[in-house]
Amino acid sequence: MDISRRVFRSYGFSPIDTPALEYAEILTGKGGEESDKQLFQFKDGGNRDVAMRFDLTVPLARFTAQHLAEIGTPFKRYHIAPVWRGENTQRGRYREFVQCDFDTIGTEANGSDVETLLVIHDLMVALGFERFTIRVNNRLVLNGVLDRLGLVDKTVAVLRSLDKLEKIGVESVVAEMVERIGVTETQARQVLDIANPNITLDELTPWLEGNEIGLAGIHRLQELFSASKTAGIPPERVKLDVSIARGLDYYTGTIFETFLSDLPTIGSVCSGGRYDNLAGLFTKQPLPGVGASLGLDRLLTAMEELNLIGSQATPAPVLVTQFDSTRLGDYLRIGRLLRTEGIPAEVYPEATKLGKQLKYADRKGFRVALIAGSDEFAKGVWQIKDLSSGQSTAVEEARLARTILEILQQSD
Amino acid sequence: MDISRRVFRSYGFSPIDTPALEYAEILTGKGGEESDKQLFQFKDGGNRDVAMRFDLTVPLARFTAQHLAEIGTPFKRYHIAPVWRGENTQRGRYREFVQCDFDTIGTEANGSDVETLLVIHDLMVALGFERFTIRVNNRLVLNGVLDRLGLVDKTVAVLRSLDKLEKIGVESVVAEMVERIGVTETQARQVLDIANPNITLDELTPWLEGNEIGLAGIHRLQELFSASKTAGIPPERVKLDVSIARGLDYYTGTIFETFLSDLPTIGSVCSGGRYDNLAGLFTKQPLPGVGASLGLDRLLTAMEELNLIGSQATPAPVLVTQFDSTRLGDYLRIGRLLRTEGIPAEVYPEATKLGKQLKYADRKGFRVALIAGSDEFAKGVWQIKDLSSGQSTAVEEARLARTILEILQQSD
The missing domain is CATH 3.30.930.10 (Bira Bifunctional Protein; Domain 2)
Incomplete structure (x- = not known):
């Protein structure tokens, strides 16, 4: 439709x-x-x-x-x-x-x-x-x-x-x-x-x-x-x-x-x-x-x-996971930052076990997950986890949107 | 919605x-x-x-x-x-x-x-x-x-x-x-x-x-x-x-x-x-x-x-007018070309009087009209008529989409 x-x-x-x-x-x-x-x-x-x-x-x-x-x-x-x-x-x-x-x-x-x-x-x-x-x-x-x-x-x-x-x-x-x-x-x-x-x-x-x-x-x-x-x-x-x-x-x-x-x-x-x-x-x-x-x-x-419908059950390709419950604002902020760059992004609602959040990501077909804890916040980076390959890369916040766009374009 | x-x-x-x-x-x-x-x-x-x-x-x-x-x-x-x-x-x-x-x-x-x-x-x-x-x-x-x-x-x-x-x-x-x-x-x-x-x-x-x-x-x-x-x-x-x-x-x-x-x-x-x-x-x-x-x-x-709703009654900013009834395919072709560049474009259905077509463009709030007759086809150009300023410019077909995008961005 x-x-x-x-x-x-x-x-x-x-x-x-x-x-x-x-x-x-x-x-x-x-x-x-x-x-x-x-x-x-x-x-x-x-x-x-x-x-x-x-x-x-x-x-x-x-x-x-x-x-x-x-x-x-x-x-x-x-x-x-x-x-x-x-x-x-x-x-x-x-x-x-x-x-x-x-x-x-x-x-x-x-x-x-x-x-x-x-x-x-x-x-x-x-x-x-x-x-x-x-x-x-x-x-x-x-x-x-x-x-x-x-x-x-x-x-x-x-x-x-x-x-x-x-x-x-x-x-x-x-x-x-x-x-x-x-x-x-x-x-x-x-x-x-x-x-x-x-x-x-x-x-x-x-x-x-x-x-x-x-x-x-x-x-x-x-x-x-x-x-x-x-x-x-x-x-x-x-x-x-x-x-x-x-x-x-x-x-x-x-x-x-x-x-x-x-x-x-x-x-x-x-x-x-x-x-x-x-x-x-x-x-x-x-x-x-x-x-x-x-x-x-x-x-x-x-x-x-004809298999023209993917198994993706989310309109957003990116899941922002939560690791540190005191950083809710930052997780929500990075979601908004991606959206202003035209990338739909969902923020997991709470800092439960990362495994549970990644299982949710998998089930709903997200393309990448973002992960950040105290180490990443100290360095100003985000871990981008490519959910197809399983590989993670640490990326500075300033380059985040561009890097994600590149990953999304690859999978098109 | x-x-x-x-x-x-x-x-x-x-x-x-x-x-x-x-x-x-x-x-x-x-x-x-x-x-x-x-x-x-x-x-x-x-x-x-x-x-x-x-x-x-x-x-x-x-x-x-x-x-x-x-x-x-x-x-x-x-x-x-x-x-x-x-x-x-x-x-x-x-x-x-x-x-x-x-x-x-x-x-x-x-x-x-x-x-x-x-x-x-x-x-x-x-x-x-x-x-x-x-x-x-x-x-x-x-x-x-x-x-x-x-x-x-x-x-x-x-x-x-x-x-x-x-x-x-x-x-x-x-x-x-x-x-x-x-x-x-x-x-x-x-x-x-x-x-x-x-x-x-x-x-x-x-x-x-x-x-x-x-x-x-x-x-x-x-x-x-x-x-x-x-x-x-x-x-x-x-x-x-x-x-x-x-x-x-x-x-x-x-x-x-x-x-x-x-x-x-x-x-x-x-x-x-x-x-x-x-x-x-x-x-x-x-x-x-x-x-x-x-x-x-x-x-x-x-x-x-609060006047947040414009008078625009068309989802397309461009009206392709028809001048030469033998060129229907070309008018339709240019519409598709613009669409592949992400520009919604409507083609007027027939080569009636240009004044009537421009009146339609005006009533529905199109931003630009495209006009081409035998002269333009011979030269490979399209007349872009800016419907706010009334000005017309002849543009080569290869530069058409880019020029229209520039006009549309101005009026945003």
Whole structure:
């Protein structure tokens, strides 16, 4: 969450927060029947129906509809906060989980689509991932193709069928399209040809001749590939995938999904796209936007499996131990001195046995421990104990921060 | 919240979060009758009674009682999160507000009390405050004094009376103590002598002769004053105040309250202290601790009144404007280049009129804007527009980050 905050801010996204409780009428009917059922709903002290938010999108829509005039556009916000969905089981379970969304509201510019891709990319790298692919698609392209094939009125059914491709295979999808949806076998095979994961934009273009909207989609994708490459994103990490069908009933333009090469089965860890009308339910002003949502649960699972999470249980690399109980002020002083040099430092609260303090240091994963008793105070030095190597060095106080910084940089 | 996170972490406090919803039985009866009434309570999908937390202390107690064996002590955590208290009014109001707590659990060491003072001090400075006083008291001292005066069984009533001192004045407090509590006038005046805001530890000591617990309290306060001074805290910012009575039924040792010299009437903006038994309701293991809570609402009010909050509405100081729509990739590239140098930068999403983009920059408080059209691209330079002075300078791309850093440092 800290890393994603830093990346979002570096791109100029501002944090917002909205209340966990909204009036129930704001939330009901916005996420479908299932979502209504899972809503935690009750009456507040004034007998009004309130409910706990089930996602961050509906509150964002309510918020922008209410405040957009003051905020102005483009409005770039991120929101990392818990949402609640009650599982209707016998075991009395409830679920709270954190969502992590970022969006750019109030502009149709493709620049924001490309930027969304850049943020996803830089976020993944900042989290420590190297082998991943951001798959992109555009709803306009798929619409155009289906239009050309005369299948526009069957869009939803065709997409739902397409979504099963990986699970049931080509022949079963063809069969399903022919039998259940009523397309011809030729049409079905054409859809599958186009949705093939290796198709290029150049190969797609002929399918859209004369279809302006579809060609506009192609153009946006072309710009996305070329501009992100110019901006320094390795091209092998960005891939066209016309088969991305999930979420197509919500997104109206660009679509993103992010897959880890080492854990493809975990699914997309960051998904998003462009939508036309965020706040249609709350305002008549059209509010286009583009954004994505980081799947924190999946990412955490992946980071654990790929050993990207260290065992460090302290935010501070330095433990100042206490040896001489009459020198509390000095131990606290050296902690503050290190902090002013940008080095987080924890001071052990009391002068118990040094072994106990070093065991604590070990368990919590500190990088170095500082030790000083009467000898050191007399000489004006501190013993720096490197907790990886076990080696100790006596260092003058004036050189302390610099020496510790050098040790910390080594271990990075 | 970001600043407090940074300060907490610099002292080795780790973030924790607990669910907003707890089983109702965990929360009821823990905060008194009023708190039970304000509890948002309902049944989850499995028909279990759940409720929204009304503070962060009860969840911390539940959490430590459950997990302390794995975590070990000292356990230093901070928690910044919303809590909910329903106001039982006709107008259907509900209240959500953010609490910001930090605590050191599992140690009685005075080192943690002094550190708590240091954190409060460094936090206030980091937030931009210069004129403030942290008033300290110790429950043991007041207990000892009341013991010596033979008033131990009237402690609560005496403290409640004492708490009105500023509001109703000395004579009314004396009258109230005599008439309602049944102390002698001599006793009442002695209490007020001792509770006088200018009393020193040396003047207090004779009142506690022979009272070991009281003298232990004096000793802890002495160490607090001397160690915090050695650690670099200006002594004029730390003041003994035996009249601090609020919260005394919860705290059992050191007590802190923080007042702004320029806004004393706003009340304490950061309060805390030492308690004996955090989790007594959940475990038999005694869990001493010390901590404090930052009053975010009051602090924000104060920061607004004292103009400590800038009008900047963007986390990025640099806006990269777009002039040539065919160069989207280059504008995005320069944004990423600045970010790798640690400079947050926002790229305007499209090449609209430059005036419109600069107006956006102005409204959101960017510090500099970057501008480049075909001339600049041909020469490999960027125009840096200083948005305070209005001056523009053409700078080679290789020197861009350094030049911007210089401008940003000037305005710090």
